[in-house]
Amino acid sequence: MDTLTTERLAAFRAELNGIPLADDDATLKLKSRDFFWFSPILKPLLDGKRAEIVAMPRTKGEVVRIAAAAARHRVPLTLRGGGTGNYGQAVPLEGGVLLDLTGLDRVVWTRAAAGRFAAGARLLDIDCALRDRPEPSGRWELRFHPSTRKQATIGGFIAGGAAGCGSCTWGQIADTGAVHAVEVATVDETPRCIELRGSDILKVLHAYGVNGIITEVEVPLAPWQPWAERVIAFPTLAEAAHFGFALTAAEGIAKKEVGVFDRRIPPLLKRLAPLVPDGHAMAIVMVSEPQGPVLAELAATHRGTIVYERSAEDAEAAAFEGKGALPPLYEYTWNHTTLHALKVEPAITYLQIRFPAGGELALVEAMEQHFGDELLLHLEFQRRFGRVFVSSLPLLRFRSPERLAEVVAEVEAMGGAVSDPHTYVLDNAGWKRTDAPQAEFKALADPHGLMNPGKLKAWAGEPGRREGADAGPAAG
């Protein structure tokens, strides 16, 4: 800590009377981290970064008090939800205060097909509340959630997430109509609450909390369906991938998850491993329960065999109450795949690849051939822009930063588009769109440049900003 003196910190604290704070080492360490350690590049860069205080507001009023105090005393401010990001979104590069928003977990309102939630509400808790208090019209649920449904908050998902379970039907969080409104508090001596609607939402979407404190989120809800789970084994990855594509293309089959994994991945997923015959590729699927037989018929046409099935009721008991021998199967998809594999084989990391329209499955096969045991293919099927959209979170057996850079270059030369997961710089990271007007909005919502400093490269104008802190590493 150099820009933040002990005196300023004390003065800042003095204004937060009554708001839960912590500054013990264990809490500071715990709350200053997310899942950046999936990346061997980010790990050494971010490992030691710490906030000086953690603040845990419980109301919007307390958030506003913290924002005002941070502005007055020029204290850097980093936001945190469930801390499930993979790119250091929640890591305070310049110390200061870490704002843990999980205390703001209120359901503001729900009605048929829409709901509004405080930013710190966890996604599973929201779905739980929607289950327990159904509308007169029936039961609703979030359209999508990452595999970290249990931990992730809706504000954190908006601020740093992209897609997840449900994206095979509803697209992803940046798509038109996926978010109806976001309320943000400015970090200013007299903070304002600004309601963003329509395309204005893009200003703060996937912005890591660099330009305003997301306090509430309003989203359309999906009508609930009885989501049954299946694990399906296929002789080859090509067959599994063609099945995944066909299922995602089938408007007639209601579905929430279509993940495909090559033959080398099931053995890395300990509790799933015994289900899948040796050398077989695998699909993890969630479909509307009455459509199980149609799904089985479609799988069979691709030489798929159902090796595990769980009813919607049992799958929900696993998700909501932790019941059953297996966790909810979505906890093996998206970036949970990487998490499980890492536990078995610590040298594993991952990439994020989007496949070009039309050539998806040919490229999958070409990549399987080309990279051999270095890259283990994990596909997630989505619907976006009116078509089937194939993305991949392949597991990479990491050798060196140089080799990682080569792999990225080779994937791109083959026609894949890599979204670099090995940088904490917002402008390059994740699946995000890079044309959003985030820097412009930062001037308004964070005039002192205090919010999550070092993450937004396009931002270069305020006193709180330190030169050199925003140049994140390229992959490799």
Next chain:
Amino acid sequence: MDTLTTERLAAFRAELNGIPLADDDATLKLKSRDFFWFSPILKPLLDGKRAEIVAMPRTKGEVVRIAAAAARHRVPLTLRGGGTGNYGQAVPLEGGVLLDLTGLDRVVWTRAAAGRFAAGARLLDIDCALRDRPEPSGRWELRFHPSTRKQATIGGFIAGGAAGCGSCTWGQIADTGAVHAVEVATVDETPRCIELRGSDILKVLHAYGVNGIITEVEVPLAPWQPWAERVIAFPTLAEAAHFGFALTAAEGIAKKEVGVFDRRIPPLLKRLAPLVPDGHAMAIVMVSEPQGPVLAELAATHRGTIVYERSAEDAEAAAFEGKGALPPLYEYTWNHTTLHALKVEPAITYLQIRFPAGGELALVEAMEQHFGDELLLHLEFQRRFGRVFVSSLPLLRFRSPERLAEVVAEVEAMGGAVSDPHTYVLDNAGWKRTDAPQAEFKALADPHGLMNPGKLKAWAGEPGRREGADAGPAAG
């Protein structure tokens, strides 16, 4: 009537004791017709065709008795639901008995995401029952229905329908997963009830009742959403069409109907005409109510102005209770557009065109240029096969059969695929797939060749069949 003697008819009747029958002229005339008169080609061919008896069974047991008696006495048997077909599906070409199945209107069962219904249940009545008796999980509805929701039966829709309102999300009735099971009774001395599931369903799908009496239908249900209605005016057809495409491509906007109409059509739709400024193209849209603002923003980017909006509650009151100044807006879409236009301008008929993937909107513009005031473009946007699928039911100002044939040839030369609506022969008609194994199944389910004779060209082997009756006219 020549093959059916008065004696045989009397013997047949004698076996139907207790089953409601009619043979008065008015009933025979009414029940022997459908909406084939949309076609100036079909009208003279089918106008005088009459059954000799109408039977109105109320139970599956009565259906089986009728089937057995028809088989024993070799009485031709034609099935009828709501009589809303446009290709003479319900017209008895060889007299005999007309089986009106609307008495079989039972909800067999419903559960979350699926239901089973007697074949004669009308689509609106099914949705009404689903509204009035929601599942514990909430309210469900049919995934799609033609614009004739009020009249059409689920059995008739399976037997002769294709797509409709809801197809912009759920595809259409022939797509994988759209129908879970169909029960058919054979027309045999000892009729059997056969349950078809999975791809076996294709045997009787869109088969006009030539190969078994559909008695029950099991379908997946869609979770209900609060469907609000909008009419949107656009300066040009191109803008309206691009809007329709973008809306259908937007996974983030939940929708049930996307219809687009060129500037010459609104004046033909009497009660809608005053809403749309002169010379403007129009879209009719149903979206989930909380997504109204997102829809408005999308429309505005295509220079669309919302000229009429109705809440989900009021739209439902219009559909279910006939309340409000306007009928439900879906009664201006699909083939209702043609019906309204025909009333204003009797020389109007229509075509059915599918647009090639990728070139949809360019072809729409080219056709608008090429045909001028002869062809009035009406587009219906669907999702099928994992993509946006543009189909058209353009209104045609009919001049002569020869010119109709020329128009079809010109459309096809430009790249459109025409599904001929001017033939009653099953093998060519409508949107149907022509590779379904209908003739094979007919041998099993209708061994005496009594069912809807003259409609299935591929069928050529039984005594009940009369040479020459099955050669339907090509368009023109």
